[in-house]
């Protein structure tokens with residue numbers, strides 16, 4: 001079983017959109033995939049629950065060890081893809097983790113999934129906190145969407161330094177440009193000199209595209225709603241790059 005995360009301390013950069021599209025493509029390629037929505041906002045749960053919105057389970061049940069993680073799993077409308085829905089109690093995850101010495105709790109929680117699951121995708125809330133340590137420790141690779149702006153680049157540098165301070169391997173962090181809009185001069189400048197501004201990034205750039213925005217309406221991955229779009233192609237290329245790393 002491999003675990004990947006979409007993480008950034010910055011909000012609204014495309015973590016959830018990437019997590020849902022990549023989890024879908026992974027499941028389509030035959031991997032038994034679970035997407036865990038760690039964000040109390042519950043956006044990826046909303047995408048994957050389809051018409052029947054599900055109620056997640058309280059975090060306390062997992063933390064107290066009373067309920068095995070398997071009981072949190074729900075089927076998505078797609079073959080090979082299940083998910084762990086968010087719950088409002090996840091907003092306390094950081095507070096709860098703050099009391100824990102063990103940086104490998106999340107990793108331990110994921111352990112029992114390994115028998116039947118090939119890929120776990122973590123969709124994380126925007127923060128830089130105890131949860132970050134847990135996510136970085138539990139994930140084989142962390143993918144960081146970066147909008148081509150100075151502010152978003154700055155957030156990436158903060159996460160990179162945080163990982164360094166916590167002695168977490170830089171080689172497991174992979175930034176990639178997200179929501180890139182070539183009509184904007186700054187975006188063009190930062191994307192055209194990607195090697196300098198976003199050193200060691202993935203090659204794929206996720207464009208700012210209305211088909212991704214429309215996932216909010218359709219609730220479905222772009223591979224299903226607009227397979228011939230530039231955005232669907234970008235997510236396919238992103239998935240190929242990720243698969244190479246696994």
Ligand SMILES: Nc1ncnc2c1ncn2[C@@H]1O[C@H](COP(=O)(O)OP(=O)(O)OP(=O)(O)O)[C@@H](O)[C@H]1O
Pocket residue numbers: 010011012013014015016017018039041043124125126178179180206207208209210212213214215216231
């Ligand atoms: N490539 C894209 N093109 C256009 N709109 C996008 C793209 N990616 C994401 N969006 C839109 O931007 C908003 C934020 O995207 P998303 O929820 O994926 O980001 P996030 O990083 O998970 O946000 P949060 O930090 O709140 O969890 C959403 O309305 C989404 O539809």
Ligand SMILES: [Mg+2]
Pocket residue numbers: 015016017039043123124125
């Ligand atoms: Mg999100």
